[in-house]
Amino acid sequence: MIELEKLTVKFGGVTALDHVSARFEKPVSGIIGPNGAGKTTTMNVISGFLRATGRVCVDGVDLGGLSPHRRTRWGLRRCFQQEQIADDLSVADNLQVLLDALPGTRTEKRADLDSALDVTGLSARADTPASELNTYERRLTDLARCLVGRPRLVVLDEPAGGLGPSETAHLGDLILSIAVLTGAQTLVIDHDVDLISRICEQTLVLDFGRRIACGETAAVLEDPKVRAAYLGIAEEGA
Numbered sequence: 001m002i003e004l005e006k007l008t009v010k011f012g013g014v015t016a017l018d019h020v021s022a023r024f025e026k027p028v029s030g031i032i033g034p035n036g037a038g039k040t041t042t043m044n045v046i047s048g049f050l051r052a053t054g055r056v057c058v059d060g061v062d063l064g065g066l067s068p069h070r071r072t073r074w075g076l077r078r079c080f081q082q083e084q085i086a087d088d089l090s091v092a093d094n095l096q097v098l099l100d101a102l103p104g105t106r107t108e109k110r111a112d113l114d115s116a117l118d119v120t121g122l123s124a125r126a127d128t129p130a131s132e133l134n135t136y137e138r139r140l141t142d143l144a145r146c147l148v149g150r151p152r153l154v155v156l157d158e159p160a161g162g163l164g165p166s167e168t169a170h171l172g173d174l175i176l177s178i179a180v181l182t183g184a185q186t187l188v189i190d191h192d193v194d195l196i197s198r199i200c201e202q203t204l205v206l207d208f209g210r211r212i213a214c215g216e217t218a219a220v221l222e223d224p225k226v227r228a229a230y231l232g233i234a235e236e237g238a
């Protein structure tokens, strides 16, 4: 279970998060909201890149005292809006550099790497330099990095950015399989509401740094406040 408790972040005069609390119990959950709502800020707090007041607990572990590096060793994996693939490394080496920083034997790591490439369909591209990958393969490589080293919490910031409908659908299937294959909980931000409603059982909606709804995704998307603030649909009679 992921618990966010009264998270508050201020950048000078801008309150990016304002006492945001939420509890995610499902294997895959989402965070949506308009531009500037505080979604990436929330991910940065969870990842340890930003300090906030409040608490982030996962399965009862308070992540607050852990540096980003320690969170990675603990099992946190992250994809950023702009994927973080090293162009001068092969696909396999992009995964290996992460595995090198994690515990485990060489044999375990080799098996882990092979499995991640297999699941993401990248085995045939293992030795290809990342500079030769297309946008989709880069996204897949980024996602494959989230599969290695016994992940416990996977946070994905707009993983389908720049992808077409069929690639997005396939990526959605892969995200769902992360939970099944690894047992990790996954938290996804995306502007693609169709993707979120298909893969996320539970969703938090932010607007101007505040929680405006949180719960079962279908119910949240029907919430008049969400429809007005995010989907741009005015409440009847408004």
Ligand SMILES: Nc1ncnc2c1ncn2[C@@H]1O[C@H](COP(=O)(O)OP(=O)(O)OP(=O)(O)O)[C@@H](O)[C@H]1O
Binding pocket: 011, 014, 015, 016, 033, 034, 035, 036, 037, 038, 039, 040, 041, 042
């Ligand atoms: N490093 C920063 N310095 C100052 N203000 C920031 C910083 N990072 C974010 N903000 C501000 O905090 C607010 C929340 O930003 P955030 O990036 O979390 O929103 P978001 O919901 O992820 O938006 P988007 O969908 O556009 O990525 C915005 O008003 C943004 O301008």
